[in-house]
Amino acid sequence: MTTQQSASTNDTAPTGDILIRGAHLLTQDPEFGELVGDVLIRNGKIAAIGPDLGSADTGGVTVIDGTDRAVLPGFVDTHRHTWQGAVRQTGIGWDFGAYRQHIQLTWGPEYTPDDVYVGNIIGALGALDAGITTLRDESHIQNSPDHSDQAVAALQDSGIRGVFAYGWPSIDSNKWMLRGEATHPNDIRRVRQQLLPDDTARVTLQAMLRGPELSTTEVTAQDLALARELGVRSSMHVGNGPWGPEFRGIGSLGEAGLLGEDLLFIHCCTSDDEELRMLADSGAHASVSAAIEAVLPGLGAPATGRLLAHGIRPSLSIDTEATVAGDMFNVMRSALTAHGLGITMQPEAYADLPAxxxxxxxxxxxxxxAKASGLADRTGSLTVGKDADLIVFRLDQFTTVPSSDIAASIVGAGHPGNVETVLVAGKAAKWNGHLTHPDLADLRTRGEASRDRLLATPLVEG
Ligand SMILES: [Zn+2]
Structure with a gap:
């Protein structure tokens, strides 16, 4: 029996299998491309895709009417310091000095394990609300083992597909940032062995390393050896404003023979062309945080066009909600805006860059x-056999009607309010416009208390 259930009229999220009928499918799968059709979800996985699955066995499923809806894979945010969720938008207009003073010197050392839990779950729920189904949580708030445990617990409780990228403490900032010589915290071993040993789980472990620009090449070599011993992928921030040309993070790793497919390089704004070539040759990945790169003075222009010129298909990321919005629509449009502004401001430098x-x-x-996160075998496209991580996007609102091109409508005018339904492994994290997490009111109260306590801390002078 089929339960006809219009997503626009029913508030009860289904717990079983789902059939989406007659939607505009933007599959990101080369076999299917784009089509108007159906998606069948069974046991949390994509079981079938086709123009009309009417003849398939669709018994017992909840049907979503896909009329005036686009369905696409959930967005993958490859870099977010999620712990800062409760201080989101406190730093709109900050420069790096203000970020460092507030986050690294003042609030970071004050974070309790509960603050980390609250920040992470608020951040993750905001991501889900905006259609982000996979979140690489770049977590440099490992002030104690309890902090790490709470960060992981929040990702698990949120319902998102999470990568916990274990970073360093936000205490004693000069030790851990700005060319500090400490090696990566050893507690990542405990996290690997006791908390996140299973690489097929919904929340998995990676390493957020400081890399040659925030530590040294020698430290990075030791840190990478640790990550690779533990069998986890690593990310690092490179091409950060003036540190890019001064320390050449990718270049120094390349010369040391340390590059590999298991690495994700974040920003790359001021990494030089030789470094981007080395990145491409090694099969490593890149993350463009176009919104923060465009707005934070001195970080550098988003490298989207330069990466494409070297054959690198970048991933995208939010970075921190302290200074930018937490949705992918803003990042996609920022990439376009920055590229257009680059052509205007530096026509010669941009002349040969791909559009x-x-x-x-x-x-x-x-x-x-998904590729940059090492998760392309289970998410990132509407592909039969992958986990059902997808979003249903409304095209019938008056910000998008009449749509003449679905992809252009989503990128050009999309916002979290268009994201009607969000599934992670077939489970509804958002249904009919509403998050399904049962404790939203309590989490909001806890978030406000965390925010109030942190913001009341007297600012530490850098
Ligand atoms: Zn970052």
Whole structure:
């Protein structure tokens, strides 16, 4: 028996299998491309895709009417310091000095394990609300083992597909940042062995390393050896403003023979062309945080066009909600805005860079992010056999009607309010416009208390 259930009229999220009928499918799968059709979800996985699955066995499923809806893979945010969720938008307009003073010197050392839990779950729920189904949580708030445990627990409780990228403490900032010589915290071994040993789980472990620009090449070599011994992928921030040309993070790792497919390089704004070539040759990945790069003075222009010129299909990321919005629509449009502004401001530097389209940006925000996160075997596209991580996007609102091109409507005018339904492994994290997490009111109260306590801390002078 089929339960006809219009997503626009029923508030009860289904617990079983789902059939989406007659939607615009932007699959990101080369076999299917784009089509108007159906998606069948069974046991949390994509069981079938086709123009009309009417003849398939669809017994017992909840049907979503896909009329005026686009369905696409959930977005993959490859870099977010999620712990800062409760202080989101406190730093709109900050420069790096203000970020460092507030986050690294003042609030970071004050974070309790509960603050980390609250920040992470608020951040993750906000991501889900905006259609981000996979979140690489770049977590440099490992002030104690309890902090790490709470960060992981929040990702698990949120319902998101999470990568916990274990970073360093936000105490004693000079030790851990700005060319500090400490090696990566050893507690990552405990996290690997006791908390996150299973690489097929919904929440998995990676390492957020400081890399040659925030530590040294020698430290990075030791840190990478640790990550590779534990069998986890690593990310690092490189091409950060003036540190890019001064320390050449990718270049120094390349010369040391340390590059590999298991690495994700974040920003790359001021990494030089030789470094981007080395990145491409090694099969490593890149993450463009176009919104923060465009707004934070001195970080550097988003490298989208330069990466494409070297054959690298970048992933996209939010970075920190302290200074930018937490949704992927803002990042995609920022990439376009920054590229256009680059052509205006530096016509010679941009003359030979490839242009990119809304379809490219949707690829960057989905399957490229899954590849960069080492998760392309289970998410990032609507592919039979993958986990059902997808979003249903409304095209019938008056910000998008009449749509003449679905991808252009999503990238050009999309916002979290268009994201009607969000599934992670077939489970509804958002249904009919509402998050399904049962404790939203309590989490909001806890978030406000965490925010109030942190913001009341007297600012530490840098
Ligand atoms: Zn970052």
């Amino acid at each position: 990119f389209t809304p379809r490219d940006l949707l690829e960057f925000a989905t399957i490229a992010g």
